[in-house]
């Protein structure tokens with residue numbers, strides 16, 4: 001089974017090109033982190049490499065090696081910002097596994113004991129809430 005080719009009309013490619021807005025948290029030469037607009041818990045964010053790949057399956061290992069430290073950095077910041085008991089990292093490959101946006105991304109979700117996660121790709125969060133949560137994470141970076 002081969003991984004389909006990358007297509008640059010996906011929504012994260014548009015965010016990287018500045019064609020649509022995102023509530024950004026962190027950026028360097030290789031990666032971008034921003035708030036997920038349909039958070040499964042407060043502070044749910046995404047980390048993406050700037051380099052194009054559809055998902056983990058077709059990613060360059062060197063790109064992954066530069067991305068994971070940023071996932072760790074944002075996971076620590078999100079944990080601190082939300083005083084979380086833990087942090088859930090998720091990453092989906094292909095529709096059968098739940099992938100809906102076809103540019104590699106890592107979900108970073110603060111977790112609290114006993115708090116049930118909202119559904120994946122559920123409702124849109126209010127923009128003011130996303131911005132306030134982003135401010136907390138930026139302050140913890």
Ligand code: AMP
Pocket residue numbers: 011022035036037038039046091092098099100101102120121122
């Ligand atoms: P998935 O491809 O299933 O791993 O998930 C894609 C994620 O992207 C979902 O959690 C969506 O809520 C999120 N998402 C979709 N569009 C945007 C957007 N424009 N900005 C930020 N997050 C988004």
